[in-house]
Amino acid sequence: MYVWPCAVVLAQYLWFHRRKLPGKRVLEIGAGVSLPGIVAAKCGAEVILSDSEELPQCLENCWQSCRMNNLHGVRVLGLTWGQISPNLLFLPPVDIILASDVFFEPDDFEDVITTVYYLMEKNPCAQFWTTYQVRSGDWSIEALLYKWEMKAIHVPLWSFGADKEQLAGSSLPGRHTVEMMIISLARANYS
């Protein structure tokens, strides 16, 4: 089990906005150890954690995080990016989609975006809260967001107290360059 630096930053964003979370329907994709989803659940959100259907050990990590945090109401399911599956088709409505460090392999970027697009078509007011680690200046999802008619707001880390090498007792952020974005449908109209 490994928590990635992006997860600590997204968890900090959730904690900073914890008063907005009670009752929100939250889905985490590519959750792994699921730190952001666990924080959201602890703050009162209704949370579903997901990871690849083809990686049962990662789904077990999601379950284990729930057990270790006494979160018995959190659901865990397999959702593979870019694939239409019964689990995706029968998901309940969502308000917030979370993902930390899912943009680590450029070949997967469009699969992540298409899954998010599918969810937003069903939930047009949903927002995608995501953190990513800048591993190459050549990588970007801007063109994909344009193609899939989405828009992104970049959220500066200082605005939620995450511009530090240590966060909440974790030294994971370190000197990694982590960015935070809120993505929504381009046609969605809210602040």
Ligand SMILES: C[S@@+](CC[C@H](N)C(=O)[O-])C[C@H]1O[C@@H](n2cnc3c(N)ncnc32)[C@H](O)[C@@H]1O
């Ligand atoms: C870099 S890890 C990040 C894990 C966690 N979000 C964190 O930040 O600690 C990427 C995660 O994406 C999951 N993943 C990889 N390929 C996937 C796919 N095609 N569909 C869904 N999840 C996938 C992995 O199992 C892993 O949990």
